[in-house]
Amino acid sequence: MSKKLNKTHYFDDVYDVVRAVPRGRVTTYGTIANFLCLGSARMAGWALNKCQGALPPVPAHRVVNRKGELSGRLMFEHPTKMQELLEAEGVQIENNAVVDFDQKYWHPEESLS
DNA sequence: CCAATGACGACTT
DNA sequence: GAAGTCGCCATTG
Numbered sequence: 093m094s095k096k097l098n099k100t101h102y103f104d105d106v107y108d109v110v111r112a113v114p115r116g117r118v119t120t121y122g123t124i125a126n127f128l129c130l131g132s133a134r135m136a137g138w139a140l141n142k143c144q145g146a147l148p149p150v151p152a153h154r155v156v157n158r159k160g161e162l163s164g165r166l167m168f169e170h171p172t173k174m175q176e177l178l179e180a181e182g183v184q185i186e187n188n189a190v191v192d193f194d195q196k197y198w199h200p201e202e203s204l205s
Numbered sequence: 206c207c208a209a210t211g212a213c214g215a216c217t218t
Numbered sequence: 219g220a221a222g223t224c225g226c227c228a229t230t231g
Binding site for chain 2: 224229
């Protein structure tokens with residue numbers, strides 16, 4: 093899996109990492125950005141903003157900010173869709189934030205095994 | 206071309 | 219320890 097790091101297509105790498113997130117787990121923008129060496133967590137979030145039209149669909153609901161808050165829930169088709177999806181996967185949401193975020197936190201290196 | 210914004214993060218006060 | 223400020227890089231106005 094050679095990482096091209098083509099800044100014009102880096103969001104493809106972001107999608108790949110987000111798709112690798114196991115069900116019931118969550119990760120952060122900064123982690124993805126750091127893993128892909130994007131240099132800014134904003135780039136990861138920006139890429140996910142367009143993930144809605146990406147195929148296959150990207151489980152962006154599994155990506156939250158450093159605080160574990162569902163910062164992008166308003167960007168979904170429905171503001172509550174993100175929380176519903178997370179709860180459906182066993183992730184408890186409290187005050188728009190992931191419960192036991194440290195426990196649900198997932199790192200791309202885990203996928204490397 | 207310049208300025209402002211953004212699904213963020215880390216540092217400083 | 220909490221709140222505020224600056225920095226990152228790309229897109230849009």
